[in-house]
Amino acid sequence: MRFVDSVKIFAKAGDGGRGCVSFRREKFVPMGGPDGGDGGHGGDIYFEVDTNLSTLLDFRYKVHYKAERGGHGMGKNMHGKSGETLNIHVPPGTLIYDADSEELLADLTETGQRVLLLKGGMGGRGNARFTTSTNRAPRHAQPGTEGEERTLRLELKLLADVGLVGLPNAGKSTLIAATSAARPKIADYPFTTLVPNLGVVRYGGYKTFVMADIPGLIEGASDGQGLGTRFLRHVERTDLFLHLVDLSGMQPGDPLENFRIINRELEHHNPEMMKKTQFVVLTKLDITEVREQVPQVRTYFEGLGYRVFALSAVTGEGVQDLVESIGRELESRRSTAAENPGTEA
Secondary structure, eight states: OOOOOEEEEEEEOOOOOOOOOOBOBTTTTTTTOOOOOOOOOOOOOOOEEOOTOOOOOOOOOOOOOEEEOOOOOBBBOOOOOOOOOOOEEEOTEEEEEETTTTTTTEEEEEEEEEEEEOOOOOOOOOOGGGSSSSSSSSOOOOOOOOEEEEEEEEEEEEOOSSEEESTTTTTHHHHHHHHHHHHOOOOOSTTOOOOOOEEEEEETTTTTEEEEEEEOOHHHHHHHHTTHHHHHGGGGGSSEEEEEEEEEOTTTTHHHHHHHHHHHHHHHHHHGGGGGEEEEEOOTSHHHHHHHHHHHOOOOHHHHOOOOOEETTTTTHHHHHHHHHHHHHHHHHHHHHHTTSSSOO
């Protein structure tokens, strides 16, 4: 299944049905009077979160959505049928913008969340509604009003607790494969990962958190270099970053420079991202030259105030320690947020 995270669609709510001009015609009922019914209301359009969806792919094949119009009024004071409501299902994490003004209309993140975006037109009143003491036989009715219509831009931002960032080939895909049931493509060349991957990681016996792996970043990513900002937005919602640093084949000073490059790109894309907690993860511990550099690099990053972990996702060394530490950190943040409503977790 292709991963699609940005689409444009056109949506139109149903038009209201027109009112009816009619007069009662029955034997033995002289001067029966007006009996034109009202038109039905047009159908509304709702957007609803569906946890069975993980991509906006369906919207690539159908881009026009129209709710049912209201039925027209009829004689004998029969009102037209109201149009059916149209429910459009989207994956959790979908943002809906007005494509023309770029106004954010809805941010759908919670299971079952449902929002009315386009209101159907009102049905017109039939001539029976216009009867007065001075106008006993009105010969006019109202047309229905038009339903709202908009061109919408849908953008998907993955919902995850932990985001993996780092240069290409830093070991992000290997780590998410080692800690969850996710099975991303893994190879020994850069940019193996072309789309984001989500994995559910278990810890503490029965607890879980969600980890997101995005394609590797390079210098200039926030300006569109490499895969650029197309996927950076998928880690904006995470509570915690794992910044993976590959020490293999590097000269002294390289790890710090690479670390700074990625952080500059995160800050350039969205300064709020730099306020999130980062764990520094030194990968590929199964390589001898990496293991020899770890003590010195660990001391340096700890001196900058970061928590540092060293692991090998291939052998499993250090992986469980990292997972349990992430779990404790997330629980602590959520507990603090619960005690202080209104603060960010």
